[in-house]
Amino acid sequence: xxxxxxxxxxxxxxxxxxxxxxxxxxxxxxxxxxxxxxxxxxxxxxxxxxxxxxxxxxxxxxxxxxxxxxxxxxxxxxxxxxxxxxxxxxxxxxxxxxxxxxxxxxxxxxxxxxxxxxxxxxxxxxxxxxxxxxxxxxxxxxxxxxxxxxxxxxxxxxxxxxxxxxxxxxxxxxxxxxxxxxxxxxxxxxxxxxxxxxxxxxxxxxxxxxxxxxxxxxxxxxxxxxxxxxxxxxxxxxxxxxxxxxxxxxxxxxxxxxxxxxxxxxxxxxxxxxxxxxxxxxxxxxxxxxxxxxxxxxxxxxxxxx
Numbered sequence: 001x002x003x004x005x006x007x008x009x010x011x012x013x014x015x016x017x018x019x020x021x022x023x024x025x026x027x028x029x030x031x032x033x034x035x036x037x038x039x040x041x042x043x044x045x046x047x048x049x050x051x052x053x054x055x056x057x058x059x060x061x062x063x064x065x066x067x068x069x070x071x072x073x074x075x076x077x078x079x080x081x082x083x084x085x086x087x088x089x090x091x092x093x094x095x096x097x098x099x100x101x102x103x104x105x106x107x108x109x110x111x112x113x114x115x116x117x118x119x120x121x122x123x124x125x126x127x128x129x130x131x132x133x134x135x136x137x138x139x140x141x142x143x144x145x146x147x148x149x150x151x152x153x154x155x156x157x158x159x160x161x162x163x164x165x166x167x168x169x170x171x172x173x174x175x176x177x178x179x180x181x182x183x184x185x186x187x188x189x190x191x192x193x194x195x196x197x198x199x200x201x202x203x204x205x206x207x208x209x210x211x212x213x214x215x216x217x218x219x220x221x222x223x224x225x226x227x228x229x230x231x232x233x234x235x236x237x238x239x240x241x242x243x244x245x246x247x248x249x250x251x252x253x254x255x256x257x258x259x260x261x262x263x264x265x266x267x268x269x270x271x272x273x274x275x276x277x278x279x280x281x282x283x284x285x286x287x288x289x290x291x292x293x294x295x296x297x298x299x300x301x302x303x304x305x306x
Contacts, residue, residue, distance in 0.1 A: 005306075007090070007100040011036070011274065012192030013267040014105060015202040016289045019055050021192070022103035023063050024297050028304055032064040032093045034086060036104025036113075039236045041077050043069045044222060045214040048238035050206075064098070069303075073227055073235070079112055080123045086113055087107045087181045102187065107273035114281070116182050119151055122171045133163060140166060148204075149173050161280060189281055191274050192289040192296075203263050211256065216242055237262045 008031070010022040033056070035041070039049040046053075056063045066089035071077040084108075093100045104110070112120045129236055132140065140162040144150060147169040154165040171177075194202070219232065219242045232243040238261060245255040278284045287296050300306075 005186055006094075006164050006235070007102060007185055007187040008306075009036075009102045009110065009187045009189040009281055010192070011103070011105055011110060011189065011277075012287075012289065013165040013199060013270040013274075014050075014257075015199065015206050015267070016105075016192040016194055017190060017293070018103050019050075019052060020104065021190075021287075021293055021296055022101050023058060023090050024293055025300065026099070026101050027064045028301060029099050031099035031101040033052065033066065034089050034093070034100055034102045036086075036102050036106050036109040036235075037068075038077075038082070038106040038109060040104075041070050041082070042073050042235070043071065044073055044218075044225075045235060045239070047210050047213070047218045048236060048242075050210075062130065064093075066093070073222060074231060076124065078124050079108065079120045079265050082109055083112055083117075083120060083180055087183050090183050090185075091181070091246070094295070105270055107270065114185060114187075119168055119177070125167050125170060128167055128170055129163060132166060137162060137284060141220060144169060147173055187273060187283070189284040190287050190300065191278070191284060193286045194289045198290065200264055202306065204260055204269060207256070207260055207263065210238075214245070216245075219243065219246065237266065238248070260300075 008025065008029075010018050010025070012018050019033075020049070025031060026033055037049065038296045039045055042049075042053050047053070051068065052069075056065055067082070067085055070085065090100050102110070102113075111117065132143065135143070137159060140159070141156070144156075144162065144166050147166075151165055151167065151168045151172070154161070154168070156162050156165060215238060219239055222232065222239075223229070223246070229243045230248060232239040240260040240264070241250075241255050244250050245252060250258065274284075278286075287299070289296075291299075
């Protein structure tokens with residue numbers, strides 16, 4: 001591999017084929033996958049997160065993967081946990097003389113490791129959140145301004161971000177920022193792109209397939225193991241809307257339409273994030289996801305000195 005890079009990132013919107021391409025690249029370059037997906041880290045969230053672990057075996061060769069199935073569903077795997085686990089995995093892969101290939105579409109996760117966001121290492125304060133989460137924005141702003149030390153240039157554009165800013169301020173005023181085993185990442189970044197209409201069609205077809213092939217049953221099994229409907233609301237769109245359906249709050253048809261719309265909106269937000277990443281990262285290269293895997297793989301191998 002070109003010595004100027006020490007890793008590869010494969011990203012793109014949902015349903016663009018990231019995993020399949022990353023695995024084939026890992027086969028070609030003796031790589032191992034680090035997942036940058038905020039939900040695949042949880043055990044037993046398989047169909048709803050598109051985990052598709054069978055994709056990690058090509059021609060009887062199993063590709064190592066990290067940050068998948070690392071946390072129980074009833075626990076909270078925060079951004080801080082991702083950062084620390086990510087760099088531990090990165091070091092492990094390098095120690096085994098393999099190439100780290102980071103695959104996923106959670107923009108916040110990618111930003112955190114690319115920009116070494118130290119404040120992201122501050123863990124969530126569940127007690128504080130439960131106390132202030134129902135406060136008005138005015139009350140939250142007043143609380144934030146009461147701290148001597150506050151996060152600089154914090155995004156305060158939403159209620160959720162105000163709560164997080166207070167959480168960080170509370171931590172900064174009482175505790176030293178935890179040390180994170182940051183590694184200097186110098187990745188080459190590939191982002192898969194699909195025409196909007198084709199992306200929408202793939203998302204809709206995939207959703208229909210998953211609903212017909214066990215996704216509802218997966219949620220029912222989670223409930224049977226003691227996972228609450230309240231917890232399901234925080235495990236992503238699929239689990240949120242299927243929970244509402246199982247509670248008889250919406251019909252099956254309503255659930256499908258609302259979920260389909262929400263996933264389309266999520267993919268659109270992903271693309272906005274990736275365009276922002278493109279402006280910030282000079283080494284981001286777009287790949288045409290309408291091509292088959294072999295074509296994109298060959299293009300990567302031919303045009304970049306790995």
